[in-house]
Amino acid sequence: MKLEGLHLLFTYRCIMECDHCFVWGSPSSEETMTLKQIGELLHEAEKLSTVEWVWFEGGEPFLYYQIMLKGLSKAADMAFKIGVLSNAYWATCREDALEWLRPLAELGVASLGLSSDSYHGDDVEAERVKNGVEAALKLGIPVDVMATSKLPEKLAGLPGGVGELMYRGRAAEKLVEEASRKAWNEFRECPYEDLVNPKRVHVDPLGYVHVCQGLTIGNAWQNSFSEIIRSYDHSNHPIIQLLVEGGPAALAEKFGVSQQEEYADACHLCYMVRLALREQFPEWLTPDQMYGIQNT
């Protein structure tokens, strides 16, 4: 695997509980990475010599602002390009947004993604994202608005745009009602992730290394992250090898689960099959947080 992007799910905590959130971020989620853990991961990533980007995301990384800044600073010192994803809850006005973002500009943050859409709610949210974008542009931070549904009018013309909604995580529970459906056996490939040679992985505060949210290949607090990446072979992974061979439908077929219904997309089927298989594969389909179970 030639890993290029390390995405730190720095915290599962968020001030919101968005219906489309892949990781079930919530105010009641506790887990957050420490500075020591971030430092260890960065050293492990450095050993690989292939990682270019380190992202801080969540949850909402600005909730642990000082630790985020220190972590970004460490990553920048090690010559990684650094990026941050946030919901811009902190951008209460443009002047204050400038103060929040000035340290990020000084650290050389090379990409800032600010999420906004109707699932995030009202006009106030859109106003905050607008404040954040304007402040970032003023400070010279490359910035994009990231939305998974219609962009609020207020944000029209700003950089970024609407991405595709994927029905996994909380979206598989909260948003599928209104989606059109197809038969389970039509989903014969994973449309979004390169599962043979992943270019990016997410690492969460519990140490789990995810090739897709809730689909893990090891634990970086228990084993060396660089070794997990170097030794990755999709054909040795009981879930991923099937996803590569025939998508979520192959997984459903092999284990005889989730074949009775129609699904909104490949991720919806994949998520529901994985949910049904968690007891059988606790090592690979984890943690509880990624499947909507908190504080256990």
Ligand code: SF4
């Ligand atoms: S949920 Fe399954 S189908 Fe969707 S991106 Fe992840 S691995 Fe691929």
